[in-house]
Amino acid sequence: MEKVVEVVDVSMNYHTLEGETQAIRKLNLYITNGEFVSIVGPSGCGKSTLLSLISGIIMPTSGKILVNGKKVDGPSPSVGYMLQKDHLFEWRTIIKNITIGLEIQGKLNKENQEFVEKLLNEYGLYEFRNYYPKQLSGGMRQRVALIRTLATKPDILLLDEPFSALDYQTKIAISEEVWLILKKEKKTAILVTHDLAEAISMSDRIIVLTKRPAEIKSIHQIKLTCDYKTPITCREAPEFRVYFNTIWRELDVHV
Amino acid sequence: MSMYDNMEKDYVSEGYKKYLISHKRFKSAIRVSRIVILILIFVLWEFAANNEWIDPFIMSQPSKILYTLTSMAKDGSLFIHTGVTVYETLVGFVIGTLLGSLIAIALWWSDFLASVLDPYLVVLNALPKTALGPIILVWIGGTTKSIIVMALLFSIVVTIINVFTAFRNCDEDKIKLLKTFGATKKQILQKVVLPSGVTTIISTLKINVGLSLVGVIVGEFLVSKAGLGYLIIYGGQVFKMDLVMTSVLILAIVAAVLYLSVLWIEKKVLKMM
Ligand SMILES: Nc1ncnc2c1ncn2[C@@H]1O[C@H](COP(=O)(O)OP(=O)(O)O)[C@@H](O)[C@H]1O
Ligand SMILES: [Mg+2]
Numbered sequence: 423m424e425k426v427v428e429v430v431d432v433s434m435n436y437h438t439l440e441g442e443t444q445a446i447r448k449l450n451l452y453i454t455n456g457e458f459v460s461i462v463g464p465s466g467c468g469k470s471t472l473l474s475l476i477s478g479i480i481m482p483t484s485g486k487i488l489v490n491g492k493k494v495d496g497p498s499p500s501v502g503y504m505l506q507k508d509h510l511f512e513w514r515t516i517i518k519n520i521t522i523g524l525e526i527q528g529k530l531n532k533e534n535q536e537f538v539e540k541l542l543n544e545y546g547l548y549e550f551r552n553y554y555p556k557q558l559s560g561g562m563r564q565r566v567a568l569i570r571t572l573a574t575k576p577d578i579l580l581l582d583e584p585f586s587a588l589d590y591q592t593k594i595a596i597s598e599e600v601w602l603i604l605k606k607e608k609k610t611a612i613l614v615t616h617d618l619a620e621a622i623s624m625s626d627r628i629i630v631l632t633k634r635p636a637e638i639k640s641i642h643q644i645k646l647t648c649d650y651k652t653p654i655t656c657r658e659a660p661e662f663r664v665y666f667n668t669i670w671r672e673l674d675v676h677v
Numbered sequence: 678m679s680m681y682d683n684m685e686k687d688y689v690s691e692g693y694k695k696y697l698i699s700h701k702r703f704k705s706a707i708r709v710s711r712i713v714i715l716i717l718i719f720v721l722w723e724f725a726a727n728n729e730w731i732d733p734f735i736m737s738q739p740s741k742i743l744y745t746l747t748s749m750a751k752d753g754s755l756f757i758h759t760g761v762t763v764y765e766t767l768v769g770f771v772i773g774t775l776l777g778s779l780i781a782i783a784l785w786w787s788d789f790l791a792s793v794l795d796p797y798l799v800v801l802n803a804l805p806k807t808a809l810g811p812i813i814l815v816w817i818g819g820t821t822k823s824i825i826v827m828a829l830l831f832s833i834v835v836t837i838i839n840v841f842t843a844f845r846n847c848d849e850d851k852i853k854l855l856k857t858f859g860a861t862k863k864q865i866l867q868k869v870v871l872p873s874g875v876t877t878i879i880s881t882l883k884i885n886v887g888l889s890l891v892g893v894i895v896g897e898f899l900v901s902k903a904g905l906g907y908l909i910i911y912g913g914q915v916f917k918m919d920l921v922m923t924s925v926l927i928l929a930i931v932a933a934v935l936y937l938s939v940l941w942i943e944k945k946v947l948k949m950m
Contacts, residue, residue: 479856496859503857509850513872522868523858574858 423454425488426578426610427476432485433635434471445471447635448485453578453610458601460613460621462673463631463639469614472636473580476612477503489578499527502576506583508567510555516566517542517551523574534573541569545603561592568600572607579604581613585620593617597624598653618673622646622665623653630672640672737922745923759927761904762893765821766935769828770882770889776829777836777885778878784837785844785870786862802834806892810899824896824904831892832885839884843877844870879943886935894928905931 434446445468453459461469474480476487478494478501487494489501510519520538524530542548545565555563564584571579584600585593601624604611615621621628622644630639646659656662719739725731726738733741749755784791809830817823847870855865897906905928912920 474853477857479853497857499859501857503854505850505854507850509848509854511851511869511872513875522855526855526858526860526864526868 423457425452426455426490427453427612428488429472429476430486430488432475432482432487434468434475434480435483436471444635446475446482447637449636449638451629451638451641453612456608456610458604458611458613458624458626460615460625460628461631462615462618462621462628462669463636464633464673464675465616467631467634468636469631470582473503473582473612473614476578477501477580479503499574500576501578501580502571502574503580504567504571504582504584507587508555508563510563510566510570512555515552515554516547516558519555519566520570520573523570527574529574537575538569538573541572545569545599559592560588561596564588564596565599568603572603572609576609578610578612581611583615584613586616593620594654601653618666618669619657619662620653622662622669623656628665628669630669640669642669734916735918737918741919742923742926745919746926749923755927758904758908758924759931761821762890762897762906762928763931763935765824765893765896765904766828766886766889766931769825769892770832770886772825773829773832773889774836774878774882774885777833777881778840780833780837781840781844782866782871784841785866791841798834798838802838806830807895810895813896814899819900819902821900823900824893827896827899828889828892831888831895835884835888836881839881840874840878843874847873876947879946882939882943883936886939887932890928890932890935 429449429451432446432449433444436443436445449472461472463469471480475482476489476494478489478497481495489498510516511522514522517538520542521530521535524534524538539548542551547562547566547569550558550562555566558566567584581600585597588596597620613621613624625644628642628644630642631637632639642665644665646656646661648655648659722736723739726733726736746755784794806827810827813823813826813830817826851869851873852865855869860868893904894906894909897904898910901907901910905924908924909921909928912918912924
């Protein structure tokens with residue numbers, strides 16, 4: 423399999439007047455094309471930092487990151503980033519929110535606009551395109567946020583706890599939906615989450631990080647026996663609990 | 678606004694109707710009381726002056742104010758002086774708001790500049806701007822320009838501080854979102870910092886229009902050529918209390934109209950967003 427993301431010996435130190443924080447230490451990992459990988463680890467261990475590094479909005483202190491074989495030296499259109507909250511702009515309509523990435527990249531041409539309309543149609547947002555964000559429910563807004571990320575046609579999606587602000591039912595439904603969309607659009611995805619069940623049900627592989635500074639603790643290839651593999655059906659698989667317990671023990675949560 | 682609103686509009690229960698009616702009654706009681714108080718004050722004032730409970734030469738009285746008002750309207754001086762004051766206020770207000778917002782943008786752009794200027798802004802904000810009046814008068818001269826500069830001085834510092842604070846409070850994650858698309862600093866300013874600061878800019882307008890009017894009156898006191906401020910100071914000097922009271926009354930109306938206009942603009946703009 424072709425490696426689309428490679429993290430090579432990456433360390434990241436934050437400097438503030440209070441001191442130096444080492445968020446990531448000598449991290450090595452790779453993601454292959456079309457893979458769905460989840461990253462779990464204690465809170466504050468450096469997961470968001472890792473995604474920011476891959477997206478190119480911050481630079482590592484040492485080491486390098488390759489995306490599609492090229493060294494990352496700034497934000498690239500081939501990487502899309504979905505944050506925890508939807509961050510829709512209240513003063514823009516849904517369609518205007520979705521096209522903001524294209525607007526910034528100067529690619530708001532006819533072809534891309536048609537692509538956006540196609541996405542809107544396919545994912546049930548077309549009739550809401552002239553609504554304002556506050557008129558939409560939480561799950562719907564998160565769907566808009568996903569379409570906004572897809573609009574610039576990235577092949578790799580970074581998802582930083584994108585469902586954690588939603589209530590339980592919505593979260594299950596929307597994570598199922600996002601997973602189906604990402605599979606259909608054949609995207610590579612890296613999901614950061616603190617919800618183990620979510621990680622197991624959605625991923626091909628789970629990377630467990632140690633507490634800060636983040637290093638790799640373990641990697642689990644997820645193989646679940648279920649007929650039509652989607653996150654919801656996967657939760658019924660007999661192996662689900664086994665993975666859950668193993669990883670839970672590795673996370674070593676103390677309250 | 679929401680898609681459900683229409684469903685509920687058709688049916689109104691008895692209890693809700695009663696609630697609406699009592700609410701309406703309460704509102705009109707307030708309105709009537711306000712007018713009654715105003716009339717009472719004027720009637721009492723007139724009555725007291727006529728019976729010499731108070732000295733009409735010092736306190737003036739409504740009938741004389743009305744007389745002054747009509748004669749000023751007849752010779753046109755009413756409109757000239759009011760017009761001058763309103764014009765100066767509006768020019769000072771618009772320039773103060775625009776310039777203040779521009780400076781706030783510059784401060785947002787450069788952390789260095791913002792940190793360097795911070796203590797100056799704090800002191801300028803605390804300084805009573807009236808104290809600068811004589812300096813402005815000497816530097817610029819006794820013209821309309823001086824008055825407009827006064828109006829501007831009164832509103833600009835507050836504008837800079839409020840708008841800059843709003844810019845700085847712009848959600849970091851929204852900025853991060855734009856950065857993931859590769860946004861430049863200018864794009865971040867245009868697409869998120871400015872639009873999310875608009876509400877604050879608009880709410881500073883309400884403060885600014887009042888402050889500009891204060892600046893204009895102070896300026897007119899000093900320059901003494903035209904305007905309501907000039908009438909008040911002139912009337913005081915020659916002991917024409919009718920003129921002073923009339924001018925203050927007009928000033929009160931001008932202030933109210935300016936404030937309400939800004940309020941109206943604010944509503945319109947917020948609705949558009
Ligand atoms: N901009 C920053 N400046 C300084 N320290 C930071 C910054 N961002 C994150 N950190 C620190 O780096 C560590 C990792 O943060 P983060 O990557 O957000 O963790 P996670 O997403 O795993 O919860 C934390 O200790 C956090 O306080
Ligand atoms: Mg995080």
